[in-house]
Amino acid sequence: MISEGEIEHIAKLSRLEFSEDKLEKFQKEFSAILEYVESLEKADIEGVEPMSHSIKVSNAFREDDPEDQGTRLNDNKKLLDAAPESKGDYLKSKSVF
């Protein structure tokens, strides 16, 4: 079973947190799922290449054109409007430190 400390570490990396009362239930479920995916250990992968995509894709480049930013968004104001907080043309956030 995965330890509470390990779960807290992964939660930190995930930018999540679990309250005391939820931690124990999560620990149980998470351990069961981990145990299940560990069955991949039995697969014989000797000499097999890893794959990330089912079709052959390589980097696709476009011209660096200020008018064509590779998006259908036609108004940057829509992005600012979507932000919980903004000021002028900037997103606003709490201080980093």
Next chain:
Amino acid sequence: MEPDKLSIRQLHQELIDKKISAAELAKFFLDKIKKEDSKIRSFITITEELALKQAKMADEIIAKGNEELPLVGGIPCAIKDNILIDGIRCTSASKILESYTAPYDATVVKKLKDQGAVILGKTNMDEFAMGSSTENSAFFVTRNPRDTSRVPGGSSGGSAAAVAADFCKFSLGSDTGGSIRQPASFCGVAGLKPTYGAVSRYGVMAFASSLDQIGPFAKNSEDCQVVFDAIKGRDPLDSTSLDTVESQEELNLKNLRIGVPKEYFVSGMDKDVEKTIKSAIEKYEKMGAKIVEVSLPHTEYALPCYYIIATAEASANLARYDGIKYGSSEVNNPEVKDLLGVYIKSREKYFGSEVKRRIMLGTYVLSSGYYDAYYKRAQKVRTLIKNDFEKALSQADILLTPVSPTLPFKIGEKMDDPLSMYLSDIYTISVNLAGVGALSLPAGWVDLPSGRLPVGMQLIAKPFEEKKMFQAAAAFEKIN
């Protein structure tokens, strides 16, 4: 005329012949939704204004008469709520996007709009498409129109239920591990997971980018094909999209080799499901198709492989929901002191438990010290699974399998056991890992004391051979 009983082509003809207008058609379905969706709850948002605007556009094309009305023009449809429509709320059934408005159209939506399709609303789903029952929606549970005590399947449960309940002629869903095919099977409709790359993903909220594909739901395979033709093709805004080159040859059932994977008929399958699928295989045999046994030897690894790859990609894709750029935020919570606090508190408060579980698993398998043992190993196993399909599809033209090992289950039945929920995708997940296309269509019905329930079968073909699946499906529908 009963507009909800006609096919898309038939309705198209009615529109051209001016027996009904697109506006009347839109109102017919909007009224039906208003009257009956309270029992099913397939819609999160109704887009009446957009629907009437689109209907007007279709009616104008018909009135002018100098321009051909596309087949989907004037046809009422629904869109899964993880696909963007400019100016319309788009939630992915998550509290973190509860009041988010899409700033542009997804490519599939733009294509449908340009062809005059009438978008009636946005459908319910499992939060961020993570789930197999639509019970993980942060808002409400959708019910299966065939038996309202049961789930419609998921994650595109709202889109499947809306078609099954005749609230629209077709709908769009997304499929990362079975999220179109399994709900199509549970609701007794047809659903296509196109070949990876056949349909642009631009403007769909990413879950697992190497597996996600958008596809249609409709009452039958012909309608699915009409919609697929309307949305497919390379898109400069999605560098993984490709144009489909289709073979022109007509499928001859007498020469058709149907492959049945032996690993799919072992243990754990519901007896009624097994009987229905076997009877479908016999029907193909009677029509003259040759049935061949094929092997997908790495089937047992598909589900664990999927849950490593899909969650790894999801943990990266969902990092964007941070309480800063968009969506619900705890930035004004007085207890939150700094930027990290905004991230953590916003995500903790507004993500549902299944989403958190998958972000955690994805982060774990990518974390230092575990990457090789989990993620890299899964990528290698994925190659083995893809090779299995290449080999099987060299021995057969089409594979025929069940869609789900069980009948639609009861609401609440699997909610406390995430692993047993994951197992309901056992027959659909490999297809996404291999990147091939698959069509789910009704194979038959099972009579229970409580009523009849549908069983779906899955047809799988080589990449970009959707046409072959549609032809094989149409032959079956004719005799079933």
